[in-house]
Amino acid sequence: xPLALRQQLDHLAQGSFVDHGVNVLAFGLPxxxxxxxxxxxxxxxxxAGHSVLFAPAYRLVQDLLAAKRDFDLPRQLRKLDNFDxxxxxxxxxxxxxxxxSEVLFTLIAERYERRSLGITSNLVFSEWERIFANPMAxxxxxxxxxxxxxxxxFDVPSYRTDAAQQRGETAAAEEVNRQN
Numbered sequence: 001x002p003l004a005l006r007q008q009l010d011h012l013a014q015g016s017f018v019d020h021g022v023n024v025l026a027f028g029l030p031x032x033x034x035x036x037x038x039x040x041x042x043x044x045x046x047x048a049g050h051s052v053l054f055a056p057a058y059r060l061v062q063d064l065l066a067a068k069r070d071f072d073l074p075r076q077l078r079k080l081d082n083f084d085x086x087x088x089x090x091x092x093x094x095x096x097x098x099x100x101s102e103v104l105f106t107l108i109a110e111r112y113e114r115r116s117l118g119i120t121s122n123l124v125f126s127e128w129e130r131i132f133a134n135p136m137a138x139x140x141x142x143x144x145x146x147x148x149x150x151x152x153x154f155d156v157p158s159y160r161t162d163a164a165q166q167r168g169e170t171a172a173a174e175e176v177n178r179q180n
Contacts, residue, residue, distance in 0.1 A: 025149050027153055087120075101131060
């Protein structure tokens with residue numbers, strides 16, 4: 001992991017960002033350690049006495065849709081408001097329907113400037129129109145999450161791809177040794 005990224009994470013691990021409703025946004029390709037890093041940050045926050053909820057973004061959106069259908073969305077949002085840090089994992093894999101983007105935007109708007117969000121995504125902001133149903137909602141969501149945020153860029157190779165390549169090289173070397 002690059003030194004600058006490690007330093008940003010070490011600073012965030014002190015937890016003061018949560019007291020100010022600052023968001024932590026982690027961007028990078030799949031397998032670069034975004035989820036692992038933010039989960040470790042969440043763990044440090046829990047150790048310091050903060051309340052943290054980790055949720056795959058698709059699951060949380062489905063839960064919010066069910067609450068909306070049952071006329072229970074305000075109560076569900078208040079329940080989520082009990083968490084100092086809400087970590088939404090894999091935002092880029094959400095379906096792009098109007099209802100999904102509406103409840104996601106509502107969640108972002110409700111937490112704006114009050115509670116911290118952690119977001120991991122493989123999509124840069126210019127690709128967030130895949131998540132939100134229209135350009136205005138996209139712009140408004142980005143505006144809110146970026147206004148008070150720390151952006152972490154995981155511009156590193158995929159750990160999973162590297163591990164698979166190493167396993168393949170090890171297997172090939174073992175096969176050569178067997179043949180000799």
